[in-house]
Amino acid sequence: MRKYLIVFFMVSFNCLASNAPCDDKVYQQFDFWLGEWEVFSKDGKAVGKNSIKKQHGNCVITEHYESSKNYTGESLNIYDKATKKWNQSWVDNSGLFLALSGNWNGQAMVLRGERSDDNGSKVIHQIKWMPQKNGMVHQEWSVSKDQGQHWETLFYGVYKKLTSD
Helix, strand or coil: HHHHHHHHHHHHHHHHHHCCCCCCCHHCHHHHHCCCEEEECCCCCEEEEEEEEEECCCEEEEEEEEECCEEEEEEECCCCCCCCCEEEEEEEEECCCCEEEEEEECCCCEEEEEEEECCCCEEEEEEEEEEEECCCEEEEEEEEEECCCEEEEEEEEEEEEECCC
């Protein structure tokens, strides 16, 4: 009987190990963003550092951002199989909470979310992460106050990797 229990547990463990829930290719679409980064403005000025890691069985991407001007923020990013969308929850030390969702479009990860501004008007937030052939990543955070007809860029960052992962 003991022999059968050992075999049962070994088979069960192997099944669990080989069927990790986040091994599908879609969960790797955001992997270009992983690493330790220095972030620069378009004109080359250092504006912050960002640490991007996979955690929780490679299902969740965590972000920890610090700017050179005491602005800090964090995000949790995960692909939802049910909705077939990437989701990001962003929080920062200004009290901002953003809930974004979207997909990889073949050239960039594009996530959008809607929230009200201080006057109660609806604002669409869109963030694009664009991997570059040289290993850098460009990030553009834009807002629209007219349902996407016109966009204003709030932040444009150029990510340069500090270390190899």
